[in-house]
Amino acid sequence: MKCKICGDELEYSDEVNRLGCAFKICPNCINLGPDKPGEYVVPKGSDLPLSVHDRYSTIVSDKEIPRIFQEFFDQVIECSKGMREKYGHH
Numbered sequence: 001m002k003c004k005i006c007g008d009e010l011e012y013s014d015e016v017n018r019l020g021c022a023f024k025i026c027p028n029c030i031n032l033g034p035d036k037p038g039e040y041v042v043p044k045g046s047d048l049p050l051s052v053h054d055r056y057s058t059i060v061s062d063k064e065i066p067r068i069f070q071e072f073f074d075q076v077i078e079c080s081k082g083m084r085e086k087y088g089h090h
Helices: 014-019 027-032 062-087
Strands: none
């Protein structure tokens, strides 16, 4: 599977796939968030985690990024519901 924003390859375990929690945005794009443009250079002194790196290209337009993130947020909600049903409330 590839990230829907930058096209980087994503790999998930069978358990993650069974739970429907294989998110279609890579960790780097998730950390950059929905408000950054497709091509983005992390500025020096940024408060982003040190693991976040520049994104030099995307496979979607800048205006599609917020829509993809909304799909991601909806999927996170559904995944958390499924995990609560499977593993109980804690």
